[in-house]
Amino acid sequence: MSLKIRLARGGSKKRPHYTIVVADARSPRDGRFLEKLGSWNPMLAKDNAKRVELNEERIKHWVANGAQPTDRVLRFLAEAGIATRDAKNNPEKAKPGKRAVERAAEKAQKAADAAAAAE
DSSP states (O other): OOEEEEEEEEEETTEEEEEEEEEETTSOTTSOOSEEEEEEOTTSOTTOTTSEEEOHHHHHHHHHTTOEEOHHHHHHHHHHTSSOOOOOOOGGGGSOOHHHHHHHHHHHHHHHHHHHHHO
């Protein structure tokens, strides 16, 4: 049984509140879980102490027993100093697509033709 430390959504429409839980990876997002480990309220200001609340002792226990935190939870754990998270970098994502490159080349060609005609 693989365990995940993940978020379970609560709250009403457009007013989310998440509970940090440890659950079987096969169970639904808001379904059955083993234990509540904390909470995250994205509606609060980023400098508010109650925005992210963690039970560090229990989180360390579950990580030692093989539970894998999801990416978002791992961000919270890294911010609290419980775990380390490698920074991700995808330089390919910033590159323009094929069509954008074609349009830029076409625009440059038109500008060059206009400059040649003006001379």
